[in-house]
Amino acid sequence: MSAHAAAPTALDVARIRTDFPILERQIGTHPLVYLDSAATSQKPRAVVDAVDAYYATSNANVHRGVHTLGNDATDAFEQARVRVAAFIDAPPEGLVFVRNTTEAINLVASSYATQLLQPGDRILVTVMEHHSNLVPWQLAAERRGLQLVALGVDEDGRLDLSNLDELLARPTRLVAISHQSNVLGTVSDIRTITSRAHAAGALVCLDAAQSVPHMPFSARDLDCDFIAFSGHKMCAPMGIGVLWARPELLERMPPFLGGGSMISRVTLERSTWNEVPHKFEAGTPDVAGAVGLSAACDYIDAVGRERIHAHELALTRHLLDVLDEVGEITIFGPRDLEARGGVVSFNLADVHAHDVGTILDRRGIAVRAGHHCAQPLMARYDVPSMARASVYLYTTHEEIDALGEGLDEVRRVFRV
Numbered sequence: 001m002s003a004h005a006a007a008p009t010a011l012d013v014a015r016i017r018t019d020f021p022i023l024e025r026q027i028g029t030h031p032l033v034y035l036d037s038a039a040t041s042q043k044p045r046a047v048v049d050a051v052d053a054y055y056a057t058s059n060a061n062v063h064r065g066v067h068t069l070g071n072d073a074t075d076a077f078e079q080a081r082v083r084v085a086a087f088i089d090a091p092p093e094g095l096v097f098v099r100n101t102t103e104a105i106n107l108v109a110s111s112y113a114t115q116l117l118q119p120g121d122r123i124l125v126t127v128m129e130h131h132s133n134l135v136p137w138q139l140a141a142e143r144r145g146l147q148l149v150a151l152g153v154d155e156d157g158r159l160d161l162s163n164l165d166e167l168l169a170r171p172t173r174l175v176a177i178s179h180q181s182n183v184l185g186t187v188s189d190i191r192t193i194t195s196r197a198h199a200a201g202a203l204v205c206l207d208a209a210q211s212v213p214h215m216p217f218s219a220r221d222l223d224c225d226f227i228a229f230s231g232h233k234m235c236a237p238m239g240i241g242v243l244w245a246r247p248e249l250l251e252r253m254p255p256f257l258g259g260g261s262m263i264s265r266v267t268l269e270r271s272t273w274n275e276v277p278h279k280f281e282a283g284t285p286d287v288a289g290a291v292g293l294s295a296a297c298d299y300i301d302a303v304g305r306e307r308i309h310a311h312e313l314a315l316t317r318h319l320l321d322v323l324d325e326v327g328e329i330t331i332f333g334p335r336d337l338e339a340r341g342g343v344v345s346f347n348l349a350d351v352h353a354h355d356v357g358t359i360l361d362r363r364g365i366a367v368r369a370g371h372h373c374a375q376p377l378m379a380r381y382d383v384p385s386m387a388r389a390s391v392y393l394y395t396t397h398e399e400i401d402a403l404g405e406g407l408d409e410v411r412r413v414f415r416v
Contacts, residue, residue, distance in 0.1 A: 008307040016303065017394050019044040030364030033399045038182055038210060038343045038390035039368055040232045043292075047235055050295035054288045062287055063261055063278070077287045080294035081277075084242060087297040088212060088227065090219035094250060096243045096277040097285055101209040102132040104228035104243035105176070107280060108205050109136035111253040112226075113174060119145030122172040124202070126151040126159055127380050128181045131373040133207040137176055147171065153380055157184035157333035157340075164193070168200035175204045179211035183372045183386065184333030185316070185343035187211070194223050203249075209233055213300070214341055214392070215309040219244060231289060236296035240289030243280070250276040257282035300393075308393045312342035315391040315400060319344050322404035328416050329407070332386060342391040345372070348407060349416040353385040359413055360406045367403070 017023050020042045025032045034042060054076060060069035062077045085092035098104045113123065123137050127150050141148045149167055152160040168175070175197045180187045194204045205226040211217060213234030219227055226249070231240040245253075255262055255273060259282040264272040273279045300308070317337060323329045328349040334340045348356055357369035368388040371378045378384060389403055410416070 008310045011311045027364035033365040033402050035389040036366045036368050037392035041235050044299050046299050047292045047295045051288045051292045054291045076291050080290035083294040083297050088219045090244050094244050094247045096280045098241045100230045100241035101228045106136045107256045108226050109140040111256045113140035114144045115254050122147040124167050124172050124175045127153045128377050130182050133176050157186045172202050178207040180341045182210050183345050183374045185340040190222050216305045231293040236293040237289045240286050240293050247276050259283050312391050313337050316342050318400045326407045345386040345388040351414050353387040356387045359410045363406045365406045
C-alpha cells in the first residue's frame with residue numbers, strides 16, 4: 001500500500017455475523033466463541049443457499065448429457081471454475097477441482113514428482129509444513145528415489161533463508177512451501193522465494209490454504225507453478241478444493257486418477273486423455289461444492305479481502321496483548337504483525353494443550369489443541385502440542401477478551 005493510499009474501512013462485524021447462523025449457537029449456557037477458523041471456517045447463508053438452490057433446481061451430472069438439467073449443471077460447474085480462477089487472479093484453464101488442499105498436493109506429488117522427476121532429484125520443503133505438504137513428498141521420494149531436504153525455522157517462527165541458495169542448487173527441482181503457517185501464523189515472502197527458485201531452475205508448489213481466504217492473493221504476482229487451497233477454509237462447503245497449475249505443466253503430467261470425464265477415447269487396448277484441466281477430474285465431481293465455492297468467492301469479495309486482512313491483524317494484535325496479560329503464556333511465531341496472519345499458537349505454563357482446550361470448551365470457547373498436523377515443527381520447539389486460536393472476518397474483539405477470561409480460569413483450575 002502506498003503512503004497516500006487510504007486504509008481499508010473497518011468491517012461491520014455485527015452485521016457480518018448475522019450471515020452465519022451457527023454463530024447464534026449456545027454451548028451449554030455460554031454463547032459460542034469460535035476461534036478455530038484455521039481448521040475450518042463457518043459458512044454464510046449465501047453459500048448454504050447456493051448449494052441448496054443447485055440441488056433443488058439444477059442437480060444433474062456434468063459433461064455427459066444433452067438434457068436441460070445436464071446443461072444447467074455443466075454451465076454452473078464451468079462458471080464456478082472461471083469465478084474461482086478470477087478470485088486468485090489466474091487463468092481458468094489451469095484450475096482443477098479436487099476435494100481439498102491435501103488432494104491437490106497429492107496430485108502434484110503423484111503426477112509430477114513421481115512421474116516426471118528423475119531419481120536423485122531433490123525436493124525442498126520446510127520444517128513448518130502441515131503434514132499434507134510433507135507426507136506426499138515423502139511418498140514420492142520413496143517411490144522415485146528422490147531426496148528431501150528442509151529449510152529450518154528460527155526461534156521467532158520465521159524461515160531461516162540463510163542457506164536457501166545452497167539448498168536450491170541442483171539437484172533441487174521443486175520447492176514445496178506454505179504461504180502462511182497453520183501453526184505459527186508466519187507469512188513467508190513467497191515472491192522472493194519463487195524468484196530465487198526459478199533462477200535456480202526449480203518449480204514452486206504453494207500450500208495456500210491459510211492465505212487465499214484471508215488476504216489479497218494473486219497467482220500472477222506470486223508466480224508459483226502449483227497452488228493448492230481448500231474451499232472449507234474460505235466459507236465454502238467441505239469436500240471441494242483447488243489445484244491451480246500452469247497449463248503447460250498439466251499438459252506434461254500424466255493423469256492422477258482414471259475413469260469417466262478424464263478421457264478422450266477408450267478402446268480395450270488403450271486410452272487417450274481429455275484436454276486440460278478435465279484430464280485431472282475423473283468421475284462425478286462435487287458440482288454443488290463448486291457452486292458453493294463460487295458463492296463463497298462472491299461473498300468474500302463483497303466484504304473485501306483487504307478489509308478482512310486488516311480486521312484480522314487488529315484482532316491478532318489484541319490477541320497477543322491478551323495472552324501477555326494472562327501471564328505464564330509462551331507464544332509461538334512472530335510478534336511482528338507484518339510477518340504473520342491471524343493464527344496464534346501458545347502454551348500455558350506446563351498445562352497440556354488438550355486440558356487448556358477442554359476447560360475453554362466449558363465456556364463455549366472453541367480453540368484447537370494438539371500437534372496441528374505439524375509434528376516436525378513441534379519437535380523443533382520441543383513441545384508435544386500447542387493450543388491455537390485463529391480468527392476470521394466474523395471474529396470480534398469481545399471474543400478475544402472472552403478467551404483471556406477463559407485462560408484465567410485455566411490458571412485457577414491448574415493453580416498456575
